[in-house]
Amino acid sequence: MAPVDKSKVPWWVSNLIVPLVNLTLALLVSGLFIFIAGENPYEAVRLIIYGSFGYIEGFAYTLYYTTNFVFTGLAFAVAFHCRLFNIGGEGQAYIGGLGVFLVAINFSFLPVPIVWLLSIAGAVVFGAAWAFIPAYLQATRGSHVVITTIMFNFIAASLMVFLLVDVIRDTAQMGPHTVALPKEQWFPSFKDFAGLFGIKIRYSPLNISFLLAITASVFVWFLVWKTRWGYEMRAVGHNTQAAIYAGISPYKNIIIAMCISGGLAGLLGVNEILGVHHKIVAGFPAGYGFTGIAVALMGRNHPIGIFPAAFLFGILYQGGSEVTFDMPNITRYMFVAVQGVIILFSGALENLFRPQIESFFVNRLNIKASA
Amino acid sequence: MEFLSDIASLINSTLRISTPLVFAAMAGIFAERSGVIDFSLEGKMLMAAFVAAVGSYFLGNPWLGLLLAIIACVSLSMLHGFASVTYKGDQVVSCVAINILIIGLTTALAAAWFGQAGLTPTLNEDQRFLEVNLPFAESLRDVPIIGTIYSDILSGHYIFVYLAYLSVPLVFWVVFKTSFGLRLRAVGENPSAVDTAGINVFAMRYKALAINGVLIAFAGAHLSTAVNANFFREMSAGRGYLALAAMIFGKWHPKTALVACLLFGFTDALQIRLQGVELPAIGEIPVQLIQAIPYVLTVVLLAGFVGKAIAPNAIGQPYIKER
Secondary structure, eight states, rough: OOOOOGSSSOOIIIIIIHHHHHHHHOOOOHHHHHHHSSSSSHHHHHHHHHHSSSSSHHHHHHHHHHHHHHHHHHHHHHHHHHOOOOOOOOHHHHHHHHHHHHHHHHHTTTTHHHHHHHHHHHHHHHHHHHHHHHHHHHHOOOOOOOHHHHHHHHHHHHHHIIIIISSSSSTTTSBOOOOOOOOGOOBBBBHHHHEEEEOOOOOOOOOHHHHHHHHHHHHHHHHHHHSHHHHHHHHHHHHHHHHHHHOHHHHHHHHHHHHHHHHHHHHHHIIIIIIISSBBBBBTTTTTHHHHHHHHTTTTTTTHHHHHHHHHHHHHHHHHHHHHHHHHTTHHHHHHHHHHHHHHHIIIIITTTTHHHHHHHHHHHHHHOOO | OOOHHHHHHHHHHHHHHHHHHHOOOHHHHHHHTTTTTTTTTEEEEEOOOOOOOOHOOOOOSHHHHHHHHHHHHHHHHHHHHHHHSOOOOHHHHHHHHEEEEEEEEEEEHHHHHHHTBBBBBOOOOOOSSOOOOOOTHHHHSSTTTIIIIIIISSSOOOHHHHHHHHHHHHHHHHHHHHHHHHHHHHHHHHHHHHTTTTOOOHHHHHHHHHHHHHHHHHHHHHHIIIIIISOTTTTTTTTHHHHHHHHHHHHTOOHHHHHHHHHHHHHHHHHHTTTOOOEETTTTTHHHHHHTTTHHHHHHHHTTTTOOOOOTTTTTTTOOOOO
16 A cells, blocks of 8 residues: 555544554454453453442542553653663662652651652652663663663562562561651642542542652653753654764763653652552562553653553553452453553554555545545 | 582583573574564563463373464464564564563463463373483493483483574574575565565565574473473563573574573572572572572673674664565
8 A cells, every 4th residue: 555645644643543543453352362261351341441430439549550650651752762662660660669768768857848859859860770771781882771671670679679678678567568658758648638628538549649740741741842852862763873963972862861761760669659658568560660661652652642541551450450359260460461462553563554544534635625 | 529410410400491591592593683673582482381381281292282382472473573574563562562462461361261370280290291311321320420411411301401402503504504594694684685686575584483483482381391380470580581682692693692591591500509508708698689690690791791792784674675
């Protein structure tokens, strides 16, 4: 099929219709998996919608997951604009959480809002530091970040378990976790806000980190599209040779892009530690880092796309836990598989129907214009 | 003698532990020499482990399990080819998708079918591969040196161990001594020149991916139907990435990749040995840190202390035929 002139394709076709078609395909394949596992896909969809929208606690959970996915989705997207595949969000988030905890516990003599700001900075610095080594090796030695960041995930997991078992463990308790932070440092949760309006809810992990996620999205949009550095970084990602010719250093941009990416992933630690657990729990990133890849690819690596994509994954996660509750044959790993399918259709196979859809709409519009 | 038998058992475990890495590195050489990045070795290995264990459990024969694993891995390779060769999608994204899909799907299906948190049922002796004792291994055991080498190091491995080391010269021969190999390498270096010579670039890449699928299936079957007697969640544990690092460190060459795989295998064997051991001057190293050694080594090797690795020229780029 002859490719259509890109400039004639309306924005809503390439940025709305095509991703929706790909998502639909992915969900159809996922339904097949649920069928293979011996459950009814239609019933699963009903449970997902009920679980994520049906009651206020469920909806709050959806937004809590959304918060995490915004952070890790933005993290992947920033690096991706420089053509770097940072699949180490998981490890960077883990280490970022360490930063949050260490800052909060050591500066507890300071006023709480200052501790919060410092902790957020701690998350960013620790996450960025964990991304720095793979970035440096990519920039100087060409060591592919996909392998090095994956290795850094394994290393982070080992390191954190070591720290949680041997160094910073709460010795009064059995499990591998630290002591809890002082209560006044805990982020206000949705439960507290709802209480102000007289709405009683049992428990909610949703907290003011949600606002941080919105701030981070605006920050990324500004940084990548409105600053000179963002332009340079995208130039390196688009065509490294041309960028070098224009006097842009790929070395510098690779390192900065990866560090910002790692810092954004580190913010996951803010939500999980200041907002939810109030201490470091072994394995708290729980796969959110990997989900960020799917979120970013679905959202076409733009904050405006990432936010709804993160929300969609929030629905899948929260609704998914409702499904695992009611359907004994479905475990949360089924939704890991669903992520894989979504990455496949909205990332690798995004050209599957794009030419057909685009030329269909361009032809339709042409007919309308000539009529 | 104590020392000697320690060394022998260390070499023995090195050979065993390196086996899936060798298969995976050889599989990676075929894909990457043809110009297709293959980070999905990890996912395919996991898929093979799952399919081999489940197939063998239901069919009662490990060879049938292996056959199904080969079919599954070749299908995944074809999927990778479909996305990244035919539809010119991003090769790395396609690999990441396959890896995440397989981590989820294998564990989810194991839980759905067998109800044990991502485990498949334990295979009995008929359903798995057993150690192969080489002829005369028992009678030669007492002969000094030769006995140790033959009976303690070379004999008594699973069939896959022997196949893995046999595959290395075979891969070398195919890639460097046959016309197929010449075309394979040319497709990865300069696809348009190959196209001009009348060779179908897409067909070559698909063939390379098919061989890749067959080889990686052996790695997975080794994990779940030989060294272990069942599949468990994420049992490939990063070996696909380790093998890829070994291949890059070995500069996309079977012989040097083998050396790198053995180095990984040795480190891992040593790592298992070191757990709980009091070292002089250092004391006991915490087990979590010891377990991280192979991963740290991967990063160190990738950073390339022997010069920059030069990948096949056309790697990662979809071939677009001129009209």
